[in-house]
Amino acid sequence: MTLWECDVYCKVEILNALTMLPPLFSAALACYMVKPKVWWRSSAAFFLICGWMVMIPFSTASHLYCAFNGKYSHILMRLDQTGIAIASVMVGWALSKCPNFTSFLSVAGVCICGLMWFGPEYLRIHVEWRTVSLAGMVLAYLSPMFWMRDTFDWSIPPLLMCFATGFILAVFAPLGAYSHPLFHVILIPYTFYVSKSAMNYEQSQESRLLGMDPEMSLEEGSCDEASSVAASRWAPDLGMEEIRLQVSDCWNTGDAKAHEYLVKDPELGEHPQKFDS
Numbered sequence: 001m002t003l004w005e006c007d008v009y010c011k012v013e014i015l016n017a018l019t020m021l022p023p024l025f026s027a028a029l030a031c032y033m034v035k036p037k038v039w040w041r042s043s044a045a046f047f048l049i050c051g052w053m054v055m056i057p058f059s060t061a062s063h064l065y066c067a068f069n070g071k072y073s074h075i076l077m078r079l080d081q082t083g084i085a086i087a088s089v090m091v092g093w094a095l096s097k098c099p100n101f102t103s104f105l106s107v108a109g110v111c112i113c114g115l116m117w118f119g120p121e122y123l124r125i126h127v128e129w130r131t132v133s134l135a136g137m138v139l140a141y142l143s144p145m146f147w148m149r150d151t152f153d154w155s156i157p158p159l160l161m162c163f164a165t166g167f168i169l170a171v172f173a174p175l176g177a178y179s180h181p182l183f184h185v186i187l188i189p190y191t192f193y194v195s196k197s198a199m200n201y202e203q204s205q206e207s208r209l210l211g212m213d214p215e216m217s218l219e220e221g222s223c224d225e226a227s228s229v230a231a232s233r234w235a236p237d238l239g240m241e242e243i244r245l246q247v248s249d250c251w252n253t254g255d256a257k258a259h260e261y262l263v264k265d266p267e268l269g270e271h272p273q274k275f276d277s
Contacts, residue, residue, distance in 0.1 A: 006067065012177045013067035017060045019184035023191040024052045030195035034203060044094040044202040048195045051090035055083040074125060078116050081127075084134050085109035092141035094198040096148055097205065108137055128171075135167055145197050150204070155193040162190035 006014070031045035039045050062076035092105040112133050115123050123129065142163070145153045166186040173179035 009177055010067045010070075012181060013063045015181045016184060017063040017067070019181050019187075020056050020059050020063075023184070023187040024049065024056065026188045026192040027052055027195040030192045031199050034196060034199035039199070042199065042202060044097075044198045045195075047090040047094040048191075048198055051087035051094075052191065054090070055080070055087050058083040077127060078124070081116060081130050081134060082113050085113050085137065088134070088137045088141050091194060091198070092144070095141060095194070095201065096144035097202070098144070098148070101144065105137065105141055108140065112137065131171060135171075138163070142194070144201075149201065153197050153200075155197040155200075159190060159193040159197070162186050162193070166190065 027048050028039075028045075031039040031042065031048065035042055035045075058076065058079040062072065062080045065076050066072045086109065089102060089105045089109050093102045096102065112130065116130055117124065142159070145156055145159075166183050168174065169179040169183040169186065175182065
């Protein structure tokens, strides 16, 4: 079958495959807008973009197979949903930066994938329970936007509207065959607001570690080269956490120098040491 011989459902499936790509650029745009100078070396941006890239090959292959064969492949559909589970864990880490929460998401993802691949035949063939389970996993990875933010996250209202609309289109298909490509279109603003929230959270955490104004980005120094932060926590047996910061002295107009500071966690009431100019 050639593209010109496709019926309407075939063309819709090709449209489904093509609309998997724009949300990737939407995520990258949000990362760039929050941290325009250093977004490419942000850990949150890395996991957000890689999470979407994990989903693209499997979903695209599944839709194209259906377009040219007239039916879905159960194996490709399970690969598609496995990619969603993996991406959910990665996005959950970007939104929370919490190892325990990410471990919880990982266990949930392993359980869902285990049942869809090795469970009873009914669970391996039918997709409804997997769709609902993965929707629950998506809500779980979005939850840090409520309970891990110091102030209200204004990405929440548009994101919830996108989620509700997308869930209706994906599960109930009120517009028939055209519901799924519209669901993919809804993912464009959805990924933008998820990525924006994760990047803003990462920036606020870095600013707190440096004792800076939360609204000030790390790259807003007086030099062209952006500052960098590497933080590690240790000594839990002492009843407190310490943080080692390595910062490029970008506030000095002279040669950039690397300094190390050993400071207490700001959450314990201590404040980071001032930088030497």
